[in-house]
Amino acid sequence: MQMRTSIATAGLSIGSLALAACGSSASEDAITFMSGGGTYGDALNEVFLTPYSEESGVTVVEDPTMSYAKVRTQVDAGRVETDMIPAEGYWSVQQCGILLQPLDLEIVDLSGIKEELIQDECGAPLLTYSTAIYYNTETYGEDGPDTCEEFFDTTTFPGSRSVRSAAVPNPLIECALIADGVAPEELYPLDVERAFAKIETIEDDLLFWEAGSDSETQMATGEVDIIMAWNGRAYAGVSQQDASFAGGEGDSFLIYDALVVPVGVENPEVRMELVAFMMQAQRQAELTKVIPYSPAAAHAELSDLPADLEPFLPETNPAMVAGNHVQDQRWWAENADSVANTWQSQFGG
Amino acid sequence: MVGGERRLSGQHVAVAVRGMTDVLDATVGSGSRWLTPLRGRHGPTGLLLAAPLVLLLLVVGYPMWVLLQQSVSGPLGWNIFLELLASDVTRAVLLRTLLTAALVTFVCLVLGYPYAYLLTVASPLLRAVLIVLVVLPFWTSFTIRTLAWVVLLQDQGMINNTLSTLGLPSLSLIRNVTGVVIGMAHVMLPFAVLPLYAAMRRIDRRLVDAAVACGASRRAAWRQVYLPLSLPGIVAASVLVFILSLGFFITPQLLGSPRNALLSQLIYMNVTQVGDNTTASALGVLLVAVTLLLLVALTVIVRILPGRTPKGAR
Numbered sequence: 001m002q003m004r005t006s007i008a009t010a011g012l013s014i015g016s017l018a019l020a021a022c023g024s025s026a027s028e029d030a031i032t033f034m035s036g037g038g039t040y041g042d043a044l045n046e047v048f049l050t051p052y053s054e055e056s057g058v059t060v061v062e063d064p065t066m067s068y069a070k071v072r073t074q075v076d077a078g079r080v081e082t083d084m085i086p087a088e089g090y091w092s093v094q095q096c097g098i099l100l101q102p103l104d105l106e107i108v109d110l111s112g113i114k115e116e117l118i119q120d121e122c123g124a125p126l127l128t129y130s131t132a133i134y135y136n137t138e139t140y141g142e143d144g145p146d147t148c149e150e151f152f153d154t155t156t157f158p159g160s161r162s163v164r165s166a167a168v169p170n171p172l173i174e175c176a177l178i179a180d181g182v183a184p185e186e187l188y189p190l191d192v193e194r195a196f197a198k199i200e201t202i203e204d205d206l207l208f209w210e211a212g213s214d215s216e217t218q219m220a221t222g223e224v225d226i227i228m229a230w231n232g233r234a235y236a237g238v239s240q241q242d243a244s245f246a247g248g249e250g251d252s253f254l255i256y257d258a259l260v261v262p263v264g265v266e267n268p269e270v271r272m273e274l275v276a277f278m279m280q281a282q283r284q285a286e287l288t289k290v291i292p293y294s295p296a297a298a299h300a301e302l303s304d305l306p307a308d309l310e311p312f313l314p315e316t317n318p319a320m321v322a323g324n325h326v327q328d329q330r331w332w333a334e335n336a337d338s339v340a341n342t343w344q345s346q347f348g349g
Numbered sequence: 350m351v352g353g354e355r356r357l358s359g360q361h362v363a364v365a366v367r368g369m370t371d372v373l374d375a376t377v378g379s380g381s382r383w384l385t386p387l388r389g390r391h392g393p394t395g396l397l398l399a400a401p402l403v404l405l406l407l408v409v410g411y412p413m414w415v416l417l418q419q420s421v422s423g424p425l426g427w428n429i430f431l432e433l434l435a436s437d438v439t440r441a442v443l444l445r446t447l448l449t450a451a452l453v454t455f456v457c458l459v460l461g462y463p464y465a466y467l468l469t470v471a472s473p474l475l476r477a478v479l480i481v482l483v484v485l486p487f488w489t490s491f492t493i494r495t496l497a498w499v500v501l502l503q504d505q506g507m508i509n510n511t512l513s514t515l516g517l518p519s520l521s522l523i524r525n526v527t528g529v530v531i532g533m534a535h536v537m538l539p540f541a542v543l544p545l546y547a548a549m550r551r552i553d554r555r556l557v558d559a560a561v562a563c564g565a566s567r568r569a570a571w572r573q574v575y576l577p578l579s580l581p582g583i584v585a586a587s588v589l590v591f592i593l594s595l596g597f598f599i600t601p602q603l604l605g606s607p608r609n610a611l612l613s614q615l616i617y618m619n620v621t622q623v624g625d626n627t628t629a630s631a632l633g634v635l636l637v638a639v640t641l642l643l644l645v646a647l648t649v650i651v652r653i654l655p656g657r658t659p660k661g662a663r
Contacts, residue, residue, distance in 0.1 A: 068620075072624070167618065208606045217503070221503060223504035337623040340623045345438040347606070
């Protein structure tokens, strides 16, 4: 009996603790920041969220269950609990004014951010990464394919090619057009039909990776010959998993994650303060030390990076700059469904 | 009434599994019973069923209703279903989903049938061990099991490395239908074994001996006596595995490629990448509708199936 009482008491106190925790996270000034968690979430925490909490006294609660659908559900239900997300550029453009609210430019200063990354009124660009072409040095030696033209040239460079399986915003489309002779500056609006006609020519050699970690595994095990992968993943594969891959200096496609705030959050100006904090150039530069993404700010000075990271970033590898094309998220936002459907009928229909 | 078969082994696991199989029996084992759960003659059974039924309406019925509303909320209205069925992509993916589920069902039956038979003839101890082995996967996270298959099946994975060490040609086991079916069959196997076992342990094996004694060959006795008697189990296992297989997402996502996309992946793509909840909902409704149609068709087939054992075999 004694035992039972104490268990019940313990249960009660744990319950009230949990209640207290819920209470504080739901209190007015706590900001719920939704990201994909993992090393990305940890890096954002270390560089931005924890310092901000300490500086401002505002509690920032991390929610690692990143899902765009969740934001939609919350907004549709009129109960928005997610205050901020680092979203892919195309989604910010697509949902601006629908699920997302315009940035308060009185509070958020975007003047230091690279101009080409500001593609809508709702997204505050936080970081950039590139999809580049890397090749297996065991297959091709030291001079393998890393331009779009070479990616589609199965005669000179026979072998398997792996690309991301998600259709939107897959730069395989842009790459096919460049390989087909379209000038990079004249890519948009993308001629999807022409792109898929070109993709068909390599379809038998095409493989897919699902999550970024799969692309690392494919490089590490050497089961693919050429891969279109995110530069951060290629770095991880090469430096941590000893993948024998090189390249990335031909064509690459730059995309960005932007901070977005859903419509209907409480005290939007408090959220905008955090957005503003994360737009500081030097703070963005700090992030690159922790995780292999580039800052979105134009004048962020990168320093103290791991030496082996330098070849993988356009900021530290001049050879990457010429072929580094900024993907137009406005086009992708508008054409997401038609590309997704064509993609599905091409590969899975 | 077959005394030997009903003897409790005393092993907790076996008892628990027996309970599970009985539940499976009650729900899917007999094609005719489950469609008439609230007949007046059941009296107290009807009352007992009222509570779960209310819960079911609340947590399944209502969301389904919302899903249906959402599917017809777009500019196309109800025509969205016609539009979807007219699309080559949807038709191809739907057909592939059905075929993959059928393939998984077939593999599970081929593997599960002898296993279930073994369970009925094994000693109580061995049976407990075998049941633990088949239920074991339930205790591991779904995603982890699928990732384990990635490690085994990938081009430089354990299987292919072993093959190449032995000088054998490597196999393409992942990012294709083979990988998807292997992964799904692994998850689904218990759902085949348990109903099969539930049906088989009620079969009086002396009937087979009697057939042999009357001059039938072993094979004929098996085919004409044992197999028909185990048919309810086969039907139950098939229905269960097939229906559950229609909704798979993680396994085809990790072990397949866009080339083997199933309906759930098409739904996922619409929700996450395209942001088109209307189409996603309509696809969901379509999947449920197809599933229900198949269930009704199966029920009808089971009812008119000749030579089916009466439920009172126990």
